[in-house]
Amino acid sequence: MKGFGTFALIVGICWVVFALSMDVSVSTGMGRVNNLGLMADRQVHAIVGGMIALAGLVMLILGGKVSGSAPSALAEMDTRPCPLCAETIKNAAIKCKHCGAEVEQATRVIPAAGWTVRIPCRPGMEFDATQKIMEDEGLPCEKPDGAVVVIGPYEEKREAVEVLRQIRENNSLFGELSYKG
Template sequence: MDTERRKIGGTMGTLLIVIGGIWALIGGGNIVGMPWTSGASGILTMGLMFNMLVFVFPGLILVGLGSRMRSKKRVNADKHPEPITRTDLSDERECPHCAELIKAKAVKCKHCGSEVEAVSND
């Protein structure tokens, strides 16, 4: 279920980025297409405010949310790495004093400092 939720988060993030980008581009296109003449200053001011509030800002917010969802998906994938398993422990053994793993040929434990007898792998 966790994998399915991460997959949906990535898809939704991409969808929000696309929709937000298109929405912001529509607002930018409206701003460029406005009448930029000196006699239309009232229309220009209201048009800029309208386009910024209705198209550009919400579009950029959607892009930001989509990016956040996609990056969160990547972070969640990194939080659950595959477990590291060691198959070859033949050159190690437990310290008889502290039970930590030490080299089989060690004469002194690197964890507790106790002297131990060396064991050969022969």
């Protein structure tokens, strides 16, 4: 929706510029005079262009909002119900944050092959900071490949794509998908 909003905003601005640059005068034997019909056309074009630009701006601003009631697919994969109170807790949790009960940590079965998310970094502090962010997010980090943080593997490509999207939205980090065979 943000892409369409950007497109509508650009089209609206171009339309307004076109409308304001319209010539509304006509030539007569005694010089140029303003034509009321052309002035009305310019006004209509300016209003239509302004409305399209305004609609595009609204789509651009509100297009990125995600409904807070719908949990993401990654959150569903990374959570489970507490065995005592049935509230949602993370798979890595050893204590329920809702009822305080001690629970066993759910172990993730790591496939031998699958889709990985690879985030290239500069060696040193940037690599260490990125690795820490991924561990704090509870994402399974594999042995690093040089200065590349490797997350996964995941059996299905959609799981890796969801992790990539989450990393981009939450941490403004960009990576790539790779298949580890």
